[in-house]
Amino acid sequence: MGLLVEQASKSFPGVRALSNASLELADGEIHALMGENGAGKSTLIKIITGVHRPDGGRLLLHGEEVAFHAPREAINRGIAAVHQERNLIPRFSVAENLMLERLPTSRGLVDFAAVEREARKMLELVGLDIDPRIEVRRLSVAQMQMVEIAKALGHRARVLLLDEPTASISDNEAESLFRLVRQLKAQGTAILFVSHKLEEVLSLCDRVTVLRDGETTLAGASMKGMARGDLIEAMIGRKxxxxxxxxxxxxxxxxxxxxxxxxxxxxxxxxxxxxxxxxxxxxxxxxxxxxxxxxxxxxxxxxxxxxxxxxxxxxxxxxxxxxxxxxxxLGYVSEDRKFEGVILAHPIRSNIASTVWNRIAAALGFITAKREDRVAMPLATQLEIRTPNLDQLAGNLSGGNQQKVSLAKWLAAEVxxxxxxxxxxxxxxxxxxxxxxxxxxxxxxxxxxxxxxxxxxxxxxxxxxxxxxxxxxxxxxxxxxxxxxxxxxxxxxxxxxxxxxxxxxxxxxxxxxxx
Amino acid sequence: MNELFSRVIRVQWSGLLAVCILAVLALTIVSPNFLSEYNAFVFLRSLCVSLLVAYSQMVMLGVGQMNLSIGALGGLVAVIVGGLMDAWGVPTLPAIAIALAAGGVAGLVNGWLTVRTGINGFIVTLATGSAFAGINLGITKAIPFYNLPADFVAFGNGRLGPIPNLLIVPLIVSVLLVVFFSRTVTGRHMLAVGGNSHAAELSGLSPNKAIIEAHALSGLLAAAAGILAVAQLGSAQPSIGADWLIISFAAPIIGGASLAGGSISITGTLLAVVLIGLIQNAMVLLQVDPYWVTFLLGALILAAVWLNRYRAVRVGED
Structure with a gap:
């Protein structure tokens, strides 16, 4: 067994992101991880890659229990992830990016000829035909992705996590990615394939795990005989x-x-x-x-x-x-409340009143807490924002209460x-x-x-x-x-x-x- | 023509070189004194300290950080080297060695504090800069050290035709820095951390280590600048370094360094210092009020950053 996640739980202030989620990733398989936004996929990935530590549950790698404290520890144990945000140094050459943490030297100076040689070998592994000397920022997104996979393989990854690898590449590029993934599978790599695209998951993956509201709704089910509707139902849930x-x-x-x-x-x-x-x-x-x-x-x-x-x-x-x-x-309550909904460093009253500052300001544009409260207080009561007082910073509230503040802002504006x-x-x-x-x-x-x-x-x-x-x-x-x-x-x-x-x-x- | 243009602007410092050449030509025509041996010497000597100051900040920009304490650190090292030679009678070379070490240690302190406290390096060095300046004034009571060894002062004033002895130091440092940033693992790792610290960390590098190393190197360079300033003035003035801040940022930025980190140009920085020196020299030759130099520097920084932006769009970067 490659990687086993048993009953993993993880809570963040105000929300339980994962509760008793399990994942069983075997060597030499392509395993799909699916779920709608907020289902807990990224939390699970972050637990596997050592970014987060689970509150409960166990992580077993090749049958041995492991606890990662930092991404490096996961990398050292052969777990590599290709994230959606590119993790390459844009102004460095492809070769140097591939060899960054183990640059070969001769007489104290970096031996770029050797760097290039090694890099060529790594690029060959993934069948990417580019000049290793060109800067990464000149590559296409698909090429960068391949470089990252090459780098992961260079780390001797036995477990490879691909987070929505086809989200921003063309169909042709996706095809060559799939070919590579199948080849890695044949070599015994355990591959976790995160994707929203039903068709590619159905054709590429051997098994699937689906998360919904932090729970496992399909645990390593075989893809054989699986229909698109089954996956959708597992993702979006029943009544x-x-x-x-x-x-x-x-x-x-x-x-x-x-x-x-x-x-x-x-x-x-x-x-x-x-x-x-x-x-x-x-x-x-x-x-x-x-x-x-x-x-x-x-x-x-x-x-x-x-x-x-x-x-x-x-x-x-x-x-x-x-x-x-x-x-x-006309108003808009963003799905991304932390970045677009509320100003985390500002108190509740200012957040709610921010849409009506013009209207509530006194002469010369003065805004006082009292004036803000006149707008914010009734709304806080109406929406039952649970807080000792309106001085509380939005950042200290739970997700649900932040969302109420985000909503109250627009009610204040009387849209x-x-x-x-x-x-x-x-x-x-x-x-x-x-x-x-x-x-x-x-x-x-x-x-x-x-x-x-x-x-x-x-x-x-x-x-x-x-x-x-x-x-x-x-x-x-x-x-x-x-x-x-x-x-x-x-x-x-x-x-x-x-x-x-x-x-x-x-x-x-x-x-x-x-x- | 268009192809030539686009190829030329691909080299980051090509524009700077052209401007420098034009400025030299213009100055030669406008003021015959410009090429006189003595003026050339004065001009070249004015570059020495500035170059080291600029490199000191450039290193920090490379790793994606800033150092506001460069001037105060250089000033402190200046009075340390002066005090060692004047008050303690330490011979020249040991005094220089101790002063350089002090600069390196001060840099390490900057780096360690930044990494350890997790406070923005901008704030940390703002604070340590104030502390360094305080130590400086506390020791000296703002009184300079004048009795410096003859060999030391002679080196500071010596010249070979129009070439000042002092110029040797920044030239050697320039070459070492080019090698350091292009060919050593430590240098490459600094730029990697500056370019994308998250990616560097996920590649198994330690951003903290790179930041501490960069601060130490920055401190060392600021110390060298302080010592050079003492040699040039012939006395250890506690006020040394007080006016370094603007040039420390202006030169690397005009030279093409990215404020986002990870991208610096040693040649560009060198040319920028030359250009700023030419402007200052021109002001003197044309008898313009020197205070306007400061204004011009500000305008130049804005123009350079804007031009870089334009160039980046034109070349299709970012």
Whole structure:
């Protein structure tokens, strides 16, 4: 057995990222690790690579229990990871990057001829035909990835973790990556392959482990006979959570926000959506469908290249987020609350009041804590932000309470339309329920909401209407019956119908593998 | 033509070299005194201390850090070497050796504090710089040491035609630094840490070790600058180093160093010091108020950084 993770748990302040997750990675296999955002994949990877230490559970390497305190220890034990962020020195040559920690010297000086020689051998291992003397920053992303794999192999890695290796490379490049991965497998390397792409996982991997909400929902299941739907179901879950499904009638309300044939610089095309007053419009899609990017374009963070956006029946051109808030009362709650939602180093009161500083300022622009409190206090009470006082820094709050602050900011701004992106990612199930009640309550109060989510039960519970996004397009739209089984089936059917078009290629890859 | 242009601007310091040559030509035409033996000597002598000061900061930029204590450290070393020779009667060479060691140790302290406390090196060296300056003034009560050995002072004033003896030191240091950063493991590791400390760590290097080593080297270079300044002035002034801060950053940055770390140019830094020296010399020859030199330096830094940005976009870097 290559690597065994037994019952690993890990909590961060306010959220349990992993609870009793297990992974069994055998030598000479390609093992897929899947799960939606916030499922705990990256936490698990960080435990394996020595970045985090688990709160509970064991890590066994070749049958021997290990505890890593730093990435170096994992590397020394033959565990190498190729992360999404490139870990190479951009201005150094490929050769030097490959040999960085063991530069050969002669008479005290680095022997670059030897560096190059060694590097050529390492590049040959991965079949990468480039001049080792060129600087890394001149390489393509795929080439960098290959260099990193070569480097990992140079460390004599027996366990190789590939974190979404195909996220930013072309299909052709992915094919040569797969060839290499299969070759390594044949040599006995244990490979953990993290990916969101169902097709490539189905064709490439031998077994799969799926995480959801920090728990293992599929543990090393064989890929034989596995269907796309099985994987999706394991990732997004069944109706096993309490939901507050409630039928609301908004069809007669006036339209407050409308997009007609919108295209964006990111690649969205023909986006049509209509949002009525008090409606919760769900925007569902798997990771990579382009939901967040669309939200960002709609609020003026990115560019809408063509099409029309209408607010209260008036065509508008939103050029900046500031304009969206001030002129059009349109707000956006980011999925990334730590970096975009709240200012961690600022107290709760300033965070909440930050959207209305202009309005609450006294003469000469003076803002006092008292003035901020007048806005922040009622909202903190309404959202039940659990804190001794509003002086508390946002950074000291739990994830759930940070999210409440992030939401309160927009309520303070008295927006009419709010785009809420993945409101409950990384938030435990109990607090999730609270947020669901809260969002429904806000809509009942007249707020119009676009809910962006990849959490199926959440979508079924909250949305009045659901739009399904796939590959930067809206591929289906229907009223939500709040019946989990029928709705989830319709959503999946819409996504399958689209991704079915591209089944050809992975099938071919399969033929390659068996040939 | 276009191809030639793009090939030329690929060499980082090509523009600087061109500007330096143009400046020399212009000065020769405008002021006949410029090429006089004595003016050439004065000009070249003005480069010596500046070069070492610039290298001291360049090393820190290479590892992705900054050192605000260079001036104070150089000043402290200057009064140490002066005090050893004047008050204690220590012979020249041992005095220089002890003073250099003191600079290296002060650098180690900077590095150790940065790594150990985890506080930003910018703040650490701001604090230690103040401490060094305090020790300096505490020891000397701001009174210089004047009685220095004759051989030491003679070396500082000596020249071979227009070439000052002192120039030997920065020239040797330049060559050593080129070898150090291009061919030694320690030097390569410093640049790797500066270029991407996270990646360097995941490759099994120790960023902390590289940072401490860079601080020690920076301290050593600042110490050498302090000693050279004493030799040049013929006395150990406690005020030595007080005006080094701007040139320490200006020269490496104009020379093409990246503020993000990991990318430095020794030739570029050298040319930048020459260019700054030419400007200062021109101001004297053209009888411009020397205070404007400071203004020009500021403008030059901005222009250089902006030009580098333009060049990077043009060449398709970043």
């Amino acid at each position: 096993d959570r309490a939901v507050v499904a409630r039928h609301r009638s908004v069809a007669a309300n006036p339209v407050v926000f409308e997009a007609r044939g919108v295209a964006t610089a990111f690649g969205h095309r023909d986006i049509d959506l209509t949002l009525r007053k008090g409606e919760i419009l769900g925007l569902y899609g798997l990771v990579g469908a382009g939901r967040t990017e669309l939200a960002r374009a709609l609020i003026g963070k990115d560019k809408v290249t063509s099409g029309e956006v209408r607010i209260k029946d008036q065509p508008v051109r939103i050029r900046s987020v500031e304009q969206a808030i001030r002129q059009h009362r 009419d339309v709010l785009i809420i992106d993945e409101p409950t990612v990384g938030i435990d199930i109990k607090t999730k329920g609270y947020f669901h009640e809260l969002i429904t309550g806000l809509a009942d109060g007249g707020l119009s909401i676009i809910l962006v989510s990849s959490d199926m039960p959440e979508m079924v519970a909250l949305a009045d209407r659901i739009l399904v996004m796939h590959d930067k397009r809206i591929v289906a739209g229907f009223d939500n019956s709040h019946d989990y089984d029928t709705v989830s089936r319709s959503i999946m059917a819409a996504i399958h119908a689209q991704s079915g078009e591209s089944v050809e290629k992975p099938g071919q890859a399969m033929a390659d593998a068996t040939a």
